[in-house]
Amino acid sequence: MQDRFQRQIQYLRISVTDRCNLRCVYCMPAEGVRSIPHNEILTMEEIAAIVEAGVQVGIKKVRLTGGEPLVRRGILDLVKNLSRIPEIDDIAITTNGILLAEMAADLKAAGVNRVNISLDTLRAGRFKRITRGGCLDTVRRGINAALETGLNPVKINTVAIRGFNDDELLSLARLTLDHPLHIRFIELMPIGTADGWDRARFISSAEVRELITGALGTLEDVKNVRGNGPARYSRLPGGRGTIGFISAVSNHFCTRCNRLRLTATGQLRPCLFNHREMDLKEPLRAGAGREELVRVFHEAILSKPNGHDLAVNWQEDDRIMSQIGG
Ligand SMILES: Nc1nc2c(ncn2[C@@H]2O[C@H](COP(=O)(O)OP(=O)(O)OP(=O)(O)O)[C@@H](O)[C@H]2O)c(=O)[nH]1
Numbered sequence: 001m002q003d004r005f006q007r008q009i010q011y012l013r014i015s016v017t018d019r020c021n022l023r024c025v026y027c028m029p030a031e032g033v034r035s036i037p038h039n040e041i042l043t044m045e046e047i048a049a050i051v052e053a054g055v056q057v058g059i060k061k062v063r064l065t066g067g068e069p070l071v072r073r074g075i076l077d078l079v080k081n082l083s084r085i086p087e088i089d090d091i092a093i094t095t096n097g098i099l100l101a102e103m104a105a106d107l108k109a110a111g112v113n114r115v116n117i118s119l120d121t122l123r124a125g126r127f128k129r130i131t132r133g134g135c136l137d138t139v140r141r142g143i144n145a146a147l148e149t150g151l152n153p154v155k156i157n158t159v160a161i162r163g164f165n166d167d168e169l170l171s172l173a174r175l176t177l178d179h180p181l182h183i184r185f186i187e188l189m190p191i192g193t194a195d196g197w198d199r200a201r202f203i204s205s206a207e208v209r210e211l212i213t214g215a216l217g218t219l220e221d222v223k224n225v226r227g228n229g230p231a232r233y234s235r236l237p238g239g240r241g242t243i244g245f246i247s248a249v250s251n252h253f254c255t256r257c258n259r260l261r262l263t264a265t266g267q268l269r270p271c272l273f274n275h276r277e278m279d280l281k282e283p284l285r286a287g288a289g290r291e292e293l294v295r296v297f298h299e300a301i302l303s304k305p306n307g308h309d310l311a312v313n314w315q316e317d318d319r320i321m322s323q324i325g326g
Pocket residue numbers: 063065092094116155157186226227228229230231246248249257259272325326
């Protein structure tokens with residue numbers, strides 16, 4: 001279905017849990033977020049029912065995210081149920097990769113097409129500090145498992161942060177020379193625990209691109225990387241993989257926006273950077289039929305704003321990234 005700005009909305013990002021087995025410094029406080037009581041979180045059956053309603057307004061692509069989606073019990077059954085919905089033609093997961101080595105084959109068998117894995121550094125000590133305790137080698141094994149299992153494409157999400165990992169951006173970009181990986185540099189957003197950070201930490205996509213072309217050679221545009229998100233892709237000369245840029249703050253991919261978000265507690269959220277949400281859980285639990293849920297989807301799509309103004313208005317108030325799913 002089209003929104004008020006002639007954008008076709010067909011992508012639903014689903015946060016299946018607000019919990020996580022890591023505590024990345026830009027995303028969560030060290031103590032984690034206040035745990036939401038179990039009964040406030042959507043059940044897997046409720047999520048599937050919501051997707052079935054979403055299909056009626058044109059949802060075709062779903063992404064399971066969080067928190068860490070792979071810590072949610074029942075995730076494989078959810079994927080199986082979603083893959084039985086004929087209209088859904090793409091099921092993807094965004095994960096920190098910690099549990100991927102053990103789950104990649106089962107995820108693929110259940111119907112996951114592809115995974116995006118977060119990785120901000122190639123140094124074990126730094127990884128441990130950024131994630132507050134994570135093991136880099138476990139994620140490396142997860143990435144290898146994803147490639148070996150045939151989840152395709154395998155994308156890496158790297159948030160570029162000054163004074164944090166800016167000295168490694170070239171090493172990460174170089175990975176695309178020898179590996180069929182798609183490394184995406186994401187602009188730091190003033191959200192989660194990065195909210196209130198000094199803007200000096202921010203590195204624009206344009207700056208990363210310049211750094212890469214200066215050191216590694218011309219980037220040629222690539223159009224055919226499977227995906228539904230805002231990244232723009234390029235390739236280094238002779239590269240097996242690609243380099244993507246997600247200009248979440250500086251650029252205006254809002255004009256191409258194609259998505260809605262479903263929070264872990266059952267709110268349909270028209271825009272990442274707008275508080276407005278429409279409740280699906282209450283009606284669902286009160287026995288609403290599909291038509292009623294479809295009506296909420298309509299309302300959400302028609303209330304999508306045309307964009308955000310983060311480039312001029314960096315300081316936003318608190319958001320719980322893990323509940324919204326990024
Ligand atoms: N500002 C903004 N950032 C977004 C939006 N969608 C995704 N992102 C950010 O892009 C980064 C990568 O998101 P992913 O979960 O990997 O999903 P994706 O890029 O949509 O995935 P593909 O389908 O593979 O293109 C995350 O940091 C998200 O927060 C959006 O609508 N607005």
